[in-house]
Amino acid sequence: MADTVQSWGPDSIPDTAKAPVRVKGLQKFMRRHSTIAVLMCLPLIIIVACLIVYPAFYSIYLSMLNKSQTRFVGLANFTYLLSRDTFWMVVKQSAIFAISAVFFKALIGLITAHLVNNLPVKGQRKWRGMLLVPWVIPLALSTLGWWWLFDPTHSAFNYILKGMGFEEIAWLSDPYWARVSVILVNVWYGAPFFLIMYLAALKSVPEQLYEAASIDGASAWQKFIHITLPMMHNIIAITVLFSLIVTFANFDVVQIMTAGGPRNMTHVFATYSFLLGIRSGDLPLGAATSLFMFPILAIAAIFILRGVRKRGREIG
Amino acid sequence: MADVTLRNVVKKYDDVLAVASINLDIPNHEFVVLVGPSGCGKSTTLRMIAGLEEITDGEISIGGAVVNDLPPKDRDIAMVFQNYALYPHMTVAENMSFGLKLRKFPKAEIKTHVDNAARILDITELLGRRPKQLSGGQRQRVAMGRAIVRNPKVFLFDEPLSNLDAKLRVQMRTEIKRVHQKVKTTTVYVTHDQVEAMTLADRVVVMNAGKIEQIGTPNDLYHHPATRFVAGFIGSPAMNFVPARLEGGNGAGLRVRLSDKLVFNVPESRAPRYSPHTGKEVIFGLRPEHITETRGRENGVGQEFPVVLDVVEPMGMETMVYFRVDGTEVCGRVEPTAAKNSGEAMQLRANLDHMHLIDPVSNMVL
Numbered sequence: 190m191a192d193t194v195q196s197w198g199p200d201s202i203p204d205t206a207k208a209p210v211r212v213k214g215l216q217k218f219m220r221r222h223s224t225i226a227v228l229m230c231l232p233l234i235i236i237v238a239c240l241i242v243y244p245a246f247y248s249i250y251l252s253m254l255n256k257s258q259t260r261f262v263g264l265a266n267f268t269y270l271l272s273r274d275t276f277w278m279v280v281k282q283s284a285i286f287a288i289s290a291v292f293f294k295a296l297i298g299l300i301t302a303h304l305v306n307n308l309p310v311k312g313q314r315k316w317r318g319m320l321l322v323p324w325v326i327p328l329a330l331s332t333l334g335w336w337w338l339f340d341p342t343h344s345a346f347n348y349i350l351k352g353m354g355f356e357e358i359a360w361l362s363d364p365y366w367a368r369v370s371v372i373l374v375n376v377w378y379g380a381p382f383f384l385i386m387y388l389a390a391l392k393s394v395p396e397q398l399y400e401a402a403s404i405d406g407a408s409a410w411q412k413f414i415h416i417t418l419p420m421m422h423n424i425i426a427i428t429v430l431f432s433l434i435v436t437f438a439n440f441d442v443v444q445i446m447t448a449g450g451p452r453n454m455t456h457v458f459a460t461y462s463f464l465l466g467i468r469s470g471d472l473p474l475g476a477a478t479s480l481f482m483f484p485i486l487a488i489a490a491i492f493i494l495r496g497v498r499k500r501g502r503e504i505g
Numbered sequence: 506m507a508d509v510t511l512r513n514v515v516k517k518y519d520d521v522l523a524v525a526s527i528n529l530d531i532p533n534h535e536f537v538v539l540v541g542p543s544g545c546g547k548s549t550t551l552r553m554i555a556g557l558e559e560i561t562d563g564e565i566s567i568g569g570a571v572v573n574d575l576p577p578k579d580r581d582i583a584m585v586f587q588n589y590a591l592y593p594h595m596t597v598a599e600n601m602s603f604g605l606k607l608r609k610f611p612k613a614e615i616k617t618h619v620d621n622a623a624r625i626l627d628i629t630e631l632l633g634r635r636p637k638q639l640s641g642g643q644r645q646r647v648a649m650g651r652a653i654v655r656n657p658k659v660f661l662f663d664e665p666l667s668n669l670d671a672k673l674r675v676q677m678r679t680e681i682k683r684v685h686q687k688v689k690t691t692t693v694y695v696t697h698d699q700v701e702a703m704t705l706a707d708r709v710v711v712m713n714a715g716k717i718e719q720i721g722t723p724n725d726l727y728h729h730p731a732t733r734f735v736a737g738f739i740g741s742p743a744m745n746f747v748p749a750r751l752e753g754g755n756g757a758g759l760r761v762r763l764s765d766k767l768v769f770n771v772p773e774s775r776a777p778r779y780s781p782h783t784g785k786e787v788i789f790g791l792r793p794e795h796i797t798e799t800r801g802r803e804n805g806v807g808q809e810f811p812v813v814l815d816v817v818e819p820m821g822m823e824t825m826v827y828f829r830v831d832g833t834e835v836c837g838r839v840e841p842t843a844a845k846n847s848g849e850a851m852q853l854r855a856n857l858d859h860m861h862l863i864d865p866v867s868n869m870v871l
Contacts, residue, residue, distance in 0.1 A: 395588075395590065397586050397588060397590035398590055398592060400555075400557050400577075400584075400586070400590065401584070401586060401590040401591075401592075401651075402592075402603075403556075403557070403576065403577045403578055404555060404556075404557075404577045404578065404582060404583065404584045404604075405578070405603050405604035405607060405651075405655075406578035406604055406607040406608055407578065407603075407607055408578075411607060415592075415603070416592065419592075419594040420593070420594065422594070500594070503594065503635050503637065
């Protein structure tokens, strides 16, 4: 910071030679790039502080109170949660939900990115636009659409299944199918994000590397394994991390589709803490539940980002 | 190792003709340089040999076998790219061994090949590094190493030195020549730099606007250019061209009239060649090195003439002098001690044994 003392357009500054030393110092301080940068970012910093930092610390405070928020109980809420089978089921479900959803999002994103990248340039924009639609529609609305599609009695899916001679499926009331359904909707919503990131990454791989590889004797599959994947390694790691965090903390899909049911079999952290904190009125316990996400995600983030930094240094 | 043959090879991009029916025979072991201005089709020709571009028409064969429809990997060629195209996520050793690994060579053999190539190129101590940690010259060496390890039938170079600074370029040029003398693989090398072409090539192919202008040894092209383009492209500074008129007859011998005052007598040896063109408008061509000071240079048929110097450029070992003949700028190359200052008059000597006459319509050298 101290080395950024150059000022903006020193010629246009009025003569301050007669002004008191303090004012001159203040003017100099205000003219620093770093000062101006901070001032310009200030509105955002304030919003972030109000909406993220304050609630985060407040939830830590809340999680250490008793149900009626009258007494400090230390880590009692946490130990209570750790002793509950339902909580461990939520941990397991959140992990299954996040990992399988992110895996399929990444896989589908990678495949569609390749397909779109190999389309002729003329039609590419049209396809890119269409494939992005799931990501652009407000999630709550599109999930309602899916909820209707999955409806056991008069839904489109069961109508088709029945028409083809299969048995109807209780999509949202059978615990197994309910899990599949929420993951499916989450994948549908999130895959376009991967598509767009991977498409950008694919376009940034120099064409000559592929040419060099084909002269070296690589088949299309070998080029993908030895050139495309390593070149995209970092972007894959970052998107997976980002998506893992968002998916792990997902609320709307599960809440709208199943609200955690049947028999708590589809709860994830966010819906479970909503159930405990808002629905059942035990705000401190809900806060404690949501705080469990933090260490789990932090560990994942550290591992993934360490790999990203290492590769960044190597490849550059 | 193998010979390379191009028969009536054509490349069209939609309606644009990039390469128009090229014929070229490259015998085994030969170092051939394709040279020409940008957009002349030299890189496209190279990429067609590599298999990176499909050919629109014609036939390419490597080692006697037609390779028109073979993918690059089955043509047994190696290519060095302008920006090296090293795999950034692999070490130098991995970069070099990638081709062998894909061809399922045993590990021990790969190591022998890589070590051997590294020794030839003097990059043994770099084998564990990644491309990012290398300088431009080192990357260039690794790219060449990647080509050498495979021991292919043909080396293809696509302007490999143009990303290096001037000093390194000269150094790497020598290096490439040295490597070729060692491994003797048939080589096709593309460049826009005529100095590179002259210094490296066994034979130079001068291309212009998708066509081959002339094929020949560097000396051939320099002394006996076939067209005005070749005459102007090869040699630096470029050959002087002055519009002139071939006069003669009446028993007085042939003369070239460059201006009202300046007339050169055509040497006896050239007379039979030029006499059919007597009376025609021509372009007179003479290289700067054949316009010198008068003293001490007695080789060949010379003719002295006075000029007034326009610009004088001292280069150290020689001085370039510029003057005008009827509005056309002409360059001469003189001893630094003999050079006069700009604005002064000077007596120069044209060595007419090296003169060329060019037909202004067909642009062919007469």
